[in-house]
Amino acid sequence: MSEQIRQNNIERFTGFSDLYDQNRPKAPVDLIDILTMYLERRPEVVADVGCGTGLSSFIWLERANQIVGIEPNDDMRAVAINRWKEVGKPQQLEFVKGLSYELPLEASSVDLVTCSQSFHWMDPQPTLQEFARVLRPGGIFAAYDCDWPPVVLPELEQAYVELTKLADQRVSELSETGKEAYKWPKDQHLQQIRKSGLFRYSREIVFHHWEDCDADRYANLALSQGGVQTALKLGADEILTAAEQFRKRVKQGFGGERRRILFGYRMRLGVK
DSSP: OOHHHHHHHHHTTTTOHHHHHHHSOOOOHHHHHHHHHHHTSOOSEEEEETOTTTHHHHTTTTTOSEEEEEOSOHHHHHHHHHHHHHTTOOTTEEEEOOBTTBOSSOTTOEEEEEEESOGGGSOHHHHHHHHHHHEEEEEEEEEEEEEEEEESOHHHHHHHHHHHHHHHHHHHHHSOTTOOOOOOOGGGHHHHHHHHTOOSEEEEEEEEEEEEEOHHHHHHHHHTSHHHHHHHHTTOHHHHHHHHHHHHHHHHHHTTSOEEEEEEEEEEEEEO
16 A cells, blocks of 8 residues: 555545544443454453544453554544543553554553454555464454444435445545545455465454434444545535435435434454
């Protein structure tokens, strides 16, 4: 991956960290239970790489002895650090700047490396080599991602997909050559893990969890998608109109009530 693409991927998330943090789902407890079961002990050190605003790091506070959230984007990391201060600056958690292929961690020092909705922004093979370097024998790498959109009502899910597709199309049309972000296919994560030859066992695990949601949050989940935000940054004014129409449809669908929505997850993991 070129340095320019790497920088494009990092900068893609600048400017909407609060929207992201306030609306994205927290990682489910099932994730922690599965990884702890595979590890067969309480993790000493968890490295959460591409941790964003820390949603996927804070969940380990009661379940690991040390957590390191690693995030290259300054805006995202600042939100994580502010929340860390708000919850009393827990000593077992820290947030640092770093890149997936160049982690600020010693060799064989980590039990779990996690990537929550972030591995597709990383050059997989150099990244996996670095993860294998920092993992202890028997340590686990896990990349987990949501299936978008969240399950609620067919017509709202369809509208969600239409909005994000329109945004991706406009990004493709408006981006300057060399300024585009690049993401690797999520459905090839397991293949990449196996291709690396660095893990003795690998598999995909599917799970889900429910969250309460109102119309504003559901609409904001769509707006927090990187493609939508990138299109807005590039001046695609029609996305503003489409987003407002989407928000109206969501409000109609929710009918002034809160609903339970379902987030489906796919976790691809490798055991060193």
